Amino acid sequence: MSQKVTAESLPESCRYFDTMPDAGEVRQPTVEALFGISAATVWRWVREGRLPKPRKRGPRVTTWNVGELRAVLSAKAA
Numbered sequence: 526m527s528q529k530v531t532a533e534s535l536p537e538s539c540r541y542f543d544t545m546p547d548a549g550e551v552r553q554p555t556v557e558a559l560f561g562i563s564a565a566t567v568w569r570w571v572r573e574g575r576l577p578k579p580r581k582r583g584p585r586v587t588t589w590n591v592g593e594l595r596a597v598l599s600a601k602a603a
Contacts, residue, residue: 547592550580556589559598 539558542551556567556576570576577593 542591545591547590547595549591550582550588551591551594552586552588553579556594559594 536554536558539555553564553567557564567576571578576597577589579587579589582588
């Protein structure tokens with residue numbers, strides 16, 4: 526059964542993604558929401574080169590560059 530997506534159910538960084546600078550960074554839940562994919566698919570797409578490689582910021586913190594994600598979204602929309 527599919528869960529209905531609402532503005533309130535999206536991560537805050539996803540709701541404001543369009544206003545973030547290209548140099549900004551987001552965490553995995555935002556990437557999942559932007560592309561409508563699961564955590565496992567995020568990592569599979571990174572491995573396949575369909576998503577940019579993330580940056581490791583600490584032992585439990587991984588981020589993706591906003592500008593690189595926008596480029597993938599733009600290419601996907603074209």
